[in-house]
Amino acid sequence: MTKESRISIYFFAPAGIFMLIFLFFPVALLVRDSFFEIDMIAQGRGTFVGLSHYIDAIRSERFIGATTNTIIYVVVAVGFELILGLFFALLLNTAFKGHGIVRTIMLAPLMIAPLVTGLIWKFMLNNQFGIVNKLLYDFNITSSRHAIQWLSDERFALLSTIIADIWLTTPFMMLVLLAGLQGISPTLYESSQIDGANKIQTFLYVTLPSLFPVMIVAVLIRTVDAARTFDIVWVLTQGGPSNSSEVLSTYMYKTLTRYGQVGESSAMAVIFIILLLAVSSYFLIAMFKANKK
Amino acid sequence: MIRPNAEVSNENTLGRLFKKNNKTIIGIFTTVLALLFISPYIYIVLTSIKPSSDAISPSPTFFPRELSLENYVTIFNQMPIVKYFFNSFITASISTILAVFLGSLAAYGLSRFSSKTGNIFLLLTLCVRMIPMISIAIPMYIIINGMGLIDTRIALIITYTAINVPFAIWLMIGFFNNVPKEFDEAARIDGCNIFTAFIKVILPVSLPGLATAAIFCFMLAWNDFLFALLLTSTNAKTATVGISEFLTAYNLDLGPMTAAAVSFSLPVMVFSILVQRYIVSGMTLGAVKE
Numbered sequence: 221m222t223k224e225s226r227i228s229i230y231f232f233a234p235a236g237i238f239m240l241i242f243l244f245f246p247v248a249l250l251v252r253d254s255f256f257e258i259d260m261i262a263q264g265r266g267t268f269v270g271l272s273h274y275i276d277a278i279r280s281e282r283f284i285g286a287t288t289n290t291i292i293y294v295v296v297a298v299g300f301e302l303i304l305g306l307f308f309a310l311l312l313n314t315a316f317k318g319h320g321i322v323r324t325i326m327l328a329p330l331m332i333a334p335l336v337t338g339l340i341w342k343f344m345l346n347n348q349f350g351i352v353n354k355l356l357y358d359f360n361i362t363s364s365r366h367a368i369q370w371l372s373d374e375r376f377a378l379l380s381t382i383i384a385d386i387w388l389t390t391p392f393m394m395l396v397l398l399a400g401l402q403g404i405s406p407t408l409y410e411s412s413q414i415d416g417a418n419k420i421q422t423f424l425y426v427t428l429p430s431l432f433p434v435m436i437v438a439v440l441i442r443t444v445d446a447a448r449t450f451d452i453v454w455v456l457t458q459g460g461p462s463n464s465s466e467v468l469s470t471y472m473y474k475t476l477t478r479y480g481q482v483g484e485s486s487a488m489a490v491i492f493i494i495l496l497l498a499v500s501s502y503f504l505i506a507m508f509k510a511n512k513k
Numbered sequence: 514m515i516r517p518n519a520e521v522s523n524e525n526t527l528g529r530l531f532k533k534n535n536k537t538i539i540g541i542f543t544t545v546l547a548l549l550f551i552s553p554y555i556y557i558v559l560t561s562i563k564p565s566s567d568a569i570s571p572s573p574t575f576f577p578r579e580l581s582l583e584n585y586v587t588i589f590n591q592m593p594i595v596k597y598f599f600n601s602f603i604t605a606s607i608s609t610i611l612a613v614f615l616g617s618l619a620a621y622g623l624s625r626f627s628s629k630t631g632n633i634f635l636l637l638t639l640c641v642r643m644i645p646m647i648s649i650a651i652p653m654y655i656i657i658n659g660m661g662l663i664d665t666r667i668a669l670i671i672t673y674t675a676i677n678v679p680f681a682i683w684l685m686i687g688f689f690n691n692v693p694k695e696f697d698e699a700a701r702i703d704g705c706n707i708f709t710a711f712i713k714v715i716l717p718v719s720l721p722g723l724a725t726a727a728i729f730c731f732m733l734a735w736n737d738f739l740f741a742l743l744l745t746s747t748n749a750k751t752a753t754v755g756i757s758e759f760l761t762a763y764n765l766d767l768g769p770m771t772a773a774a775v776s777f778s779l780p781v782m783v784f785s786i787l788v789q790r791y792i793v794s795g796m797t798l799g800a801v802k803e
Contacts, residue, residue, distance in 0.1 A: 227707060231622025235615035235678050236634055242675035243641060246652035253652065308546070316540030324786060325547045329554060331785040331792065333736035335753045336778045340557050342760065343568075343767055351556065351573045365571070387553060392796060399797040448645035451738040455757060469647040469739075476651055477743070489648035500643045 247493075254487035266483065273487035283488060285463055286471040287495075289378055293467055294446045297385040298439060304386065305393025305438075312394070313401045323398075330391050338455030341384040345370035345456075374464035377457045381465055384452050389445070393438055400434030401427070433507060440503040447496055468492050558779070561585070561771040568768035584772035588759075591769065594776075597755035604666050604751065605734035608673035612730045613723060615674070616681025617689075621711055623682070624689035625697065635686075638679040646739055649676065654743050666749045669741060673734040680733075681726045687798055688722030689715065725795040728788055735781070752777050 229236075254273055256266035277283045308326060312319050329337075344352050347369045356362040370380045404427065412426045450469040453459060459466035459474070468488070475485040556575060560568055564581040567573070588594050623635055653672055662668040692715055700710035716723065741751040756777055759770035785792055 228622040228626035231626075231711075232619045232634060235619035235682065238615055239634075239638070239641075239675065239678055242653075242656075242671055243649070243679070244637065246649055246656060246675075247644065249652040249655065250648060253655070308543075311539060311543040311546070314536060314539050316536045316543065318540060318544070322540075322544050322547045324789065325551055327789060327793070328551060328782055328786060330796075331732050331736075331781050332554070332778050333738070333753060333781075335736065335738040335757060336774045339756065339760075339770060339774045340553050343557065343560070343771060344553060346767070349569050349571060349573060349767065351575070354573055387550075390550075395793060396797055399793075444643055448647065450647060451753075454738070454742075455760065469645065472647045472651065473739070473743075476654065482651070482655065485651050489645070489651050492645050493643075493648050496643050496645060497640070 250486050250489055253482055254490045256483050258482040269483065273483045274491065276484065277488050277491060282463060282466070282471060286459075286466045286468050289465060290447055290467045292378065293382055293385070293449065294443055297382045297389075297446050298442045300382075300386045301390050301393045301442060302435070302439060304390045305397050308390070308394040309397035309401055312398055326394060327391050329388060330395070332388065334388060334449070334451035335455060337384050337388040338452045341380065341387070341452075342371070342456055345380050345383075347372060371457055372461050374461055377461060377465035381449075381453045381456050381467075384456060385446060385449060388452070389442060393442065396434060396438040396441075397431065400431045400438075403434075404430045436503055436507045440500055440507075443503070444496060444500060447492075447499075554782075557771050558775050560768070561775045563768070565768035568771060584768045585776070587766075587769040588773045588776070591766075592755055592758070594752070594755060594773065597750055597752045598777075600666060600669075600745075600749055601735055601751040601753070604669040604673060604749075605731050608670045608677060608734050609727050609730040611670070611674040612677035612681045613726050616678050616726065617685045617716065617719070617723065618711075619678075620682045620685035621689050621715060624686050625694070635682070638682055641679045642683070646676075650739055650743055653740070657744055663744060664746045664748050664750075668744045669734075669737075669749060669751070672740050672744065673730075673737065677730040677733060681730060684726045684729070684795060684798065685719070685722055688719045688725075692718055721791065721794070724788070725791040725798075728791050729795050732781070732785075 253266070255268060255270060257269045257273075258266035312323055312326070344350050347353070347366060350370070352370070353362070353365055353368060356367065357365045362368060368376060370376050408426050408430060409422065412422045417425065448469055449467060450473065453465060453467050453470050454473075457465045459470040472485045472488050472492070475481050475488065552575075559575065559577055560573075561584050562580050562582065563577040563584075564579055565583045565587065567578070568584070619634075623632075653675075657663055657668045657672075660668075662671075696714055696718065697707075697710050700714040701707075705713060736753065737751070738753040738757070741749075741754045742757075745751065745754065756770070756773040759766040759773055
C-alpha cells in the first residue's frame with residue numbers, strides 16, 4: 221500500500237466505519253431478513269423461508285397496487301413539475317425588473333417540510349371546510365360545496381397527494397432549470413439568429429437540446445425523491461380510502477408496524493431498491509449518451 | 514460549479530420572444546403567478562391567526578375577519594410542544610455537526626489522495642442516495658430496537674448522521690476539488706502536518722461549502738417525519754410527529770394544527786430566504802456543471 225492511499229484511508233476511516241455500521245450493515249440486514257420469517261416479539265433469528273416473501277409480494281394485489289400507484293404518482297408529479305418548472309424558469313430568465321424578488325418568492329417553499337405541505341393541503345382540500353371546494357363552487361365549476369371529496373373519494377385521493385407534491389417541488393425544478401438556462405452560451409443564440417431561425421425554432425433546436433442534460437439530472441433526482449414519498453401521503457390519506465392512494469412507502473410502513481411482518485416488508489423494500497436502482501441507471505446511461513453528443 | 518446568481522441577466526429564449534417593452538407585462542404576469550403559487554402557505558399563516566372556529570367554518574375566507582392568537586395558546590396548552598421542538602433541534606444540530614465533520618474528513622481524503630478502497634466507498638455512497646428511506650428505516654428499526662434505544666434522541670441522532678454522511682461527502686468533495694492543491698503544499702511548507710493543514714487552511718477556505726452541507730443536513734433532520742414516527746413514542750418525540758397528532762378524525766383541531774405548522778415552518782422559511790445563496794448552490798450542484 222502506498223503512503224498516499226494509507227493517508228486517504230485515515231481520513232476516510234471515521235466516516236467509513238460509521239457508514240459501515242449504520243448504513244451498509246442495515247441494508248445487508250434488510251437483504252438477510254427478506255429471506256426469513258421473523259417474530260418481532262421473540263427477537264429470534266427467525267426461520268429461513270427462501271424466496272417465499274418475494275413470491276408472495278409479487279403475487280399480492282396490494283403490492284402490485286401500491287407499485288402502480290407509486291408509478292402513477294412519480295410520472296404525473298414529475299411530469300407536471302418539469303412542465304411548470306420549465307415554464308417558470310423561462311419566465312424568470314427574461315430578467316424583467318424585479319425578477320430577483322419573484323425568484324425569492326418562488327423559492328420560499330423549497331425548504332418546507334413535506335409533512336407541513338401535507339398539512340397545508342389537508343386543510344385546503346378538506347371535504348367540509350376546505351377552501352378549494354369553496355372556490356370551485358364560487359367560480360361555478362362545481363355545483364355544490366361538497367362536490368369533490370378530495371381525500372375520501374377513491375378517484376381523487378391519489379390525485380390530491382400528487383397536487384401537494386407538485387406544489388412542494390416545482391420550485392426545485394424551476395431552480396435547477398433556471399441555472400441550466402443561464403448556463404447556455406449566448407453565442408449559440410447568436411449563431412441561430414444569423415442562420416435566420418425564428419423564436420420557436422430557436423427554442424426547439426437551441427434551448428431544449430442545450431438544457432437536456434440538466435433536465436435529465438433534475439428528473440432523476442425528482443424521480444427518486446417522488447418514488448420514496450411517505451410524509452405527504454401519510455398525512456393526507458394514509459394510503460386510503462381502500463388503498464386507492466397506497467404507495468410503496470406507506471404500504472411497507474404498515475406491513476412493518478401494523479402487522480409486524482419484518483420479513484415481508486424487507487422483501488418489498490429490497491424489490492423497491494432494485495426498481496429504483498434500475499430506473500436511475502437507465503437515466504444515468506441516457507445522460508452519459510447525451511453528454512457524449 | 515456554483516451558480517447562485519440569477520442577477521446575471523442573460524436574456525434569451527422567452528426574452529427574445531417579446532420586445533423590450535413587453536418585459537413589464539411578463540414581469541407582472543410572473544409576479545401574479547408566483548403570488549398565486551405561494552398563496553397556500555400565506556393562507557395557512559393567515560388562518561393560524563384567526564379565531565379557532567374560523568378554521569372549521571363552512572364558508573372559509575382567505576383574509577381574517579378578526580385576529581386572534583387562540584390557536585397558538587391552544588398548542589401550548591394541549592401538548593408539550595416546546596419539548597418536541599427541543600428534541601427536533603437537538604437531534605438535528607448534533608447529527609449535523611457529526612455528519613459535516615465525518616463527511617468533510619472523508620471528502621478531503623478522497624479529494625486529495627486517491628485509493629481504490631476510497632473509490633469503492635464513494636460509489637457505494639452515491640448508491641445510498643438512490644435507496645428509498647423506508648428501506649433503511651425497516652432494518653434501522655430492528656437494530657435500534659435490538660440496542661434498546663427506541664424512543665431516545667440518540668437513536669435519531671445516529672440515524673440522521675448515517676443518512677447525512679454520504680450527502681456531506683458528496684457535497685464537500687465538489688468544494689475541496691475546487692481548492693487548489695497549492696494551498697496544502699504552502700501549509701505543509703509552513704510546518705503543518707496533513708491533518709493541521711486540513712483544519713487550519715483547507716476548512717477555512719471551504720466555509721461556504723461547509724455552510725451549504727450543514728444547512729442541508731440540518732434541514733433533512735429537522736423536516737424528517739418517517740424515522741421520528743417509527744423510532745420515537747413519547748420522550749424523544751420530535752415536532753413533526755407532534756404536529757401530525759393534530760390530525761384527528763373529527764377535524765376539530767384544524768385551527769391549532771395551522772398554528773403548529775406555521776410555528777414549525779415559518780422560522781425555516783425566513784432562515785432559508787436568508788441563506789438562499791447556499792441552498793441554491795447546494796441544489797444546483799451536480800445538476801449543473803460549470
